[in-house]
Amino acid sequence: xxxxxxxxxxxxxxxxxxxxxVVVGTFFLLEAAPGDAVDAYIGSIGGDAGxxxxxxxxxxxxxxxxxxxxxYLWALLHLDLGHSVxxxxxxxxxxxxxLPNTLLLMGSATALSFFxxxxxxIVAGARPGSFRDRFLSIGSLALxxxxxxxxxxxxxxxxxxxxxxxxxxxxxxxxxxxxxxARAADIIHHLVLPVTALGFIYLALYLRMMxxxxxxxxxxxxxxxxxxxxxxxxxxxxxxxxxxxxxxLVTMLGLQSAQMLGGSVVIESVFSVPGLGRLAQxxxxxxxxxxxxxxxxISAVLVVVINLLVDLAYAFLDPRVGASEAGA
Amino acid sequence: MSAAELSPxxxxxxxxxxLTVAYRGSDASAIRDVSIDVLTGECLAVIGESGSGKSTLAxxxxxxxxxxxxxxxxxxxxxxxxxALGGSDIGFIFxxxxxxxxxxxxxxxxxxxxxxxxxxxxxxxxxxxxxELLARVKLxxxxxDAYPHQLSGGQKQRVAIAAAIAARPRLLIADEATSAxxxxxxxxxxxxxxxxxxxxxxxxxxxxxxxxxxxxxADRIAVFRDGQLLELGTTAEVIGHPRHDYTRMLLxxxxxLDVAPMLAAPR
Amino acid sequence: MSLRRFTxxxxxVAGVVVLALLAIMALAAPFLFPxxxxxxxxxxxxxxxxxxxxxxxxxxxxxxxxAELFHGARTSLAVxxxxxxxxxxxxxxxxxxxxFAGGIVDEILMRITxxxxxxxxxxxALAFVSVVGPSLGVVVIAIALSAWTGPARVARAxxxxxxxxxxxxxxxxxxxxxxxxxxxxxxxxxxPPVLALSSVMVAGAILTEAxxxxxxxxxxxxxxxxxxxxxGRAVLRTxxxxxxxxxxxxxxxVLGVYLAGEGIVENSAVKRGLA
Numbered sequence: 001x002x003x004x005x006x007x008x009x010x011x012x013x014x015x016x017x018x019x020x021x022v023v024v025g026t027f028f029l030l031e032a033a034p035g036d037a038v039d040a041y042i043g044s045i046g047g048d049a050g051x052x053x054x055x056x057x058x059x060x061x062x063x064x065x066x067x068x069x070x071x072y073l074w075a076l077l078h079l080d081l082g083h084s085v086x087x088x089x090x091x092x093x094x095x096x097x098x099l100p101n102t103l104l105l106m107g108s109a110t111a112l113s114f115f116x117x118x119x120x121x122i123v124a125g126a127r128p129g130s131f132r133d134r135f136l137s138i139g140s141l142a143l144x145x146x147x148x149x150x151x152x153x154x155x156x157x158x159x160x161x162x163x164x165x166x167x168x169x170x171x172x173x174x175x176x177x178x179x180x181x182a183r184a185a186d187i188i189h190h191l192v193l194p195v196t197a198l199g200f201i202y203l204a205l206y207l208r209m210m211x212x213x214x215x216x217x218x219x220x221x222x223x224x225x226x227x228x229x230x231x232x233x234x235x236x237x238x239x240x241x242x243x244x245x246x247x248x249l250v251t252m253l254g255l256q257s258a259q260m261l262g263g264s265v266v267i268e269s270v271f272s273v274p275g276l277g278r279l280a281q282x283x284x285x286x287x288x289x290x291x292x293x294x295x296x297x298i299s300a301v302l303v304v305v306i307n308l309l310v311d312l313a314y315a316f317l318d319p320r321v322g323a324s325e326a327g328a
Numbered sequence: 329m330s331a332a333e334l335s336p337x338x339x340x341x342x343x344x345x346x347l348t349v350a351y352r353g354s355d356a357s358a359i360r361d362v363s364i365d366v367l368t369g370e371c372l373a374v375i376g377e378s379g380s381g382k383s384t385l386a387x388x389x390x391x392x393x394x395x396x397x398x399x400x401x402x403x404x405x406x407x408x409x410x411x412a413l414g415g416s417d418i419g420f421i422f423x424x425x426x427x428x429x430x431x432x433x434x435x436x437x438x439x440x441x442x443x444x445x446x447x448x449x450x451x452x453x454x455x456x457x458x459x460e461l462l463a464r465v466k467l468x469x470x471x472x473d474a475y476p477h478q479l480s481g482g483q484k485q486r487v488a489i490a491a492a493i494a495a496r497p498r499l500l501i502a503d504e505a506t507s508a509x510x511x512x513x514x515x516x517x518x519x520x521x522x523x524x525x526x527x528x529x530x531x532x533x534x535x536x537x538x539x540x541x542x543x544x545x546a547d548r549i550a551v552f553r554d555g556q557l558l559e560l561g562t563t564a565e566v567i568g569h570p571r572h573d574y575t576r577m578l579l580x581x582x583x584x585l586d587v588a589p590m591l592a593a594p595r
Numbered sequence: 596m597s598l599r600r601f602t603x604x605x606x607x608v609a610g611v612v613v614l615a616l617l618a619i620m621a622l623a624a625p626f627l628f629p630x631x632x633x634x635x636x637x638x639x640x641x642x643x644x645x646x647x648x649x650x651x652x653x654x655x656x657x658x659x660x661x662a663e664l665f666h667g668a669r670t671s672l673a674v675x676x677x678x679x680x681x682x683x684x685x686x687x688x689x690x691x692x693x694x695f696a697g698g699i700v701d702e703i704l705m706r707i708t709x710x711x712x713x714x715x716x717x718x719x720a721l722a723f724v725s726v727v728g729p730s731l732g733v734v735v736i737a738i739a740l741s742a743w744t745g746p747a748r749v750a751r752a753x754x755x756x757x758x759x760x761x762x763x764x765x766x767x768x769x770x771x772x773x774x775x776x777x778x779x780x781x782x783x784x785x786x787p788p789v790l791a792l793s794s795v796m797v798a799g800a801i802l803t804e805a806x807x808x809x810x811x812x813x814x815x816x817x818x819x820x821x822x823x824x825x826x827g828r829a830v831l832r833t834x835x836x837x838x839x840x841x842x843x844x845x846x847x848x849v850l851g852v853y854l855a856g857e858g859i860v861e862n863s864a865v866k867r868g869l870a
Contacts, residue, residue: 014706017706018706018709018713019713021709022710022714025714029726033726138606141850141854141857144849144853145846146846146849147802147821147842147846148806149806149821150824150842157831161832221424222427222429224392225428225488227392228422229414229415229441229492229494230416230442230446231442235445240430240433244432258713261717262715263717265717265718265806266809280718281810284725284811284812289725292721292722296715296719299714303715304713317432319477320431320432
């Protein structure tokens with residue numbers, strides 16, 4: 001585990017820098033927004049120019065850019081993300097409230113796309129060039145071309161409106177009074193369509209990567225050696241070819257997490273899942289830029305954490321990782 | 329084992345009859361009309377330069393030719409009474425030890441995998457058997473959990489040998505098994521193969537471009553050129569009285585080659 | 596690139612045909628459907644294939660769906676191509692600078708690239724459009740901001756392998772300005788693998804534009820397929836066709852880009868193999 005710890009320490013240092021850049025970037029985006037927090041405040045509460053002047057002084061908005069950036073960083077260091085005008089609540093509280101729903105949706109969709117995608121990729125990659133391979137390749141390309149929000153709407157039309165198998169929106173039945181397992185089942189019922197919509201888009205990616213990776217592994221000499229040892233084809237496919245081709249997919253899992261957070265915006269909007277993505281849409285509609293940037297920050301942190309976990313998983317799966325730096 | 333024991337009365341394990349292999353997309357045949365017997369218990373060296381077709385012969389015997397290969401002729405296994413199965417009847421050692429092991433599986437597991445496949449054991453017993461096999465090829469115990477990248481070329485080749493003999497095959501094929509290794513390691517690996525072949529009473533098909541190396545280990549030598557069998561005889565005959573100019577040329581290309589010590593080299 | 600070799604795979608042919616049809620749609624839109632496609636053309640919610648004045652019917656506000664689809668093709672293709680070109684340009688410049696300069700410049704540029712990859716691209720585009728205000732140009736820039744990192748990494752990797760070559764060394768000896776070497780000698784040679792990303796970039800840009808429009812962040816003065824789908828949502832139960840049709844157009848467009856793109860990549864791989 002030493003190897004993994006070394007890796008983790010190095011990545012952590014890099015991540016801090018990256019997050020610092022993100023923070024500075026969001027600060028300037030906030031600066032670029034027309035109007036400031038005071039305008040927004042007065043817009044929603046009401047007040048005259050005198051009050052605005054007073055508030056600007058109190059909130060330090062009349063200071064220089066550098067001072068305000070320092071104040072912004074200082075506040076972030078205390079996990080203070082500011083105040084949402086649209087919700088009249090601290091941004092941090094709103095984010096923490098919405099985060100679990102997004103994690104649930106993303107986690108399930110990631111699991112679906114990764115496992116189903118790589119499984120189908122193995123089916124396609126087991127015999128490169130076969131009918132199954134071509135069918136799955138073209139099918140996955142078509143799936144890859146489908147806009148997530150549109151797939152979501154089609155799923156709604158078919159399975160919620162026509163067939164009435166699943167609820168149209170929300171994450172659970174409102175005021176159902178359900179608890180424990182019944183509540184969990186209710187949430188799962190609500191999540192089937194959003195998870196399918198979000199997961200299927202990325203499923204195609206994993207399918208194609210697994211297939212391409214396996215095609216590459218098949219060409220390697222050790223596969224011939226395995227055949228020479230009389231290892232059954234099924235085991236060669238699963239335990240060796242797919243196992244080797246799995247490694248880049250794991251890396252992709254980390255890279256994809258940012259994409260999926262972006263994708264969850266439209267999916268959560270379509271299904272009214274009260275997560276970060278829907279919150280982003282609400283922030284845009286309400287022109288609540290600080291809230292929007294808060295969402296960006298927490299997303300960036302989430303992506304960094306996911307990538308760290310993926311790095312650890314990779315180190316576990318690939319014995320070669322970090323071997324060269326063992327002496328360092 | 330002396331040449332006298334290798335009288336024709338000794339039964340062939342494998343009979344190759346009129347074997348021709350051509351690869352699609354290439355006009356020339358890789359091997360052309362080759363007929364040769366591999367006798368039970370012998371060590372037959374197949375000698376030739378690259379492109380002579382010796383590796384194609386090895387792959388054809390083991391049933392490992394690529395899908396693009398077109399084959400005519402027969403392979404018969406009188407010594408088995410049935411077609412040979414890769415892994416269980418034939419062990420195959422490749423040239424590049426680095427390329428014959430799965431990079432992300434521990435070497436112990438890779439050996440155990442062969443044991444499990446052919447001896448019908450569970451993983452636990454297979455692991456035990458694999459550990460013994462690694463000991464037989466003189467690898468320290470700790471290599472069991474090592475990954476290929478942690479081993480030297482010679483160690484990797486020992487693992488590959490352990491995997492090749494794991495199912496107690498009748499025929500061991502070593503296809504340029506030492507040419508990717510440096511001279512000292514090469515000698516160790518040849519000695520190891522010779523010892524294992526003797527201990528398990530295996531038949532050895534030793535493919536090499538190096539006639540001197542082959543002479544150290546072989547009972548008989550077959551010389552290949554341009555896909556055809558040029559000359560076949562006991563090691564003493566081929567080294568001592570080569571019938572073909574080509575064989576003489578192969579011999580003389582070994583600078584300072586002295587036939588006598590070559591023949592006397594311990595086996 | 597010879598057309599014959601390019602059209603060797605049926606998939607690539609299909610992709611090219613689809614793209615050609617879309618290009619014709621986009622170019623013909625102002626002639627076939629002159630006037631503002633966003634203006635009311637007839638009664639609301641005419642079903643498709645009922646009234647030949649409106650072959651594909653009308654939407655909730657009585658706008659001609661077929662005209663909207665044609666004009667939407669213009670927006671999708673224009674934004675897709677422009678945003679992809681911008682992403683590739685930014686990425687290539689940043690990647691070339693990072694790879695060629697090395698050292699601290701490389702370190703800083705790559706950390707910035709990391710930062711951009713850490714922020715979900717779609718959220719960034721959303722925030723940018725939301726802050727600056729939706730217009731075609733802003734949408735293009737927003738998409739480029741969210742998509743330039745891939746090309747940057749590819750360009751940097753390629754530049755790293757090129758910068759030690761002989762002709763670069765001789766340019767140095769000849770006293771050429773480093774920036775001139777970077778952009779005149781190195782960058783053109785680093786382009787092929789970057790350009791191989793084109794189809795993925797165009798496809799991604801079209802999808803991002805559609806999603807932004809769907810959330811109401813498209814250019815309000817233009818018809819977009821994403822906007823049409825959002826419009827159709829209001830009558831999803833009674834007139835699902837309004838949401839389905841523009842989506843089908845999107846799928847065909849993106850699929851066409853992918854298929855044609857794979858054909859190009861395969862073709863150039865063949866060419867490189869022969870060279």
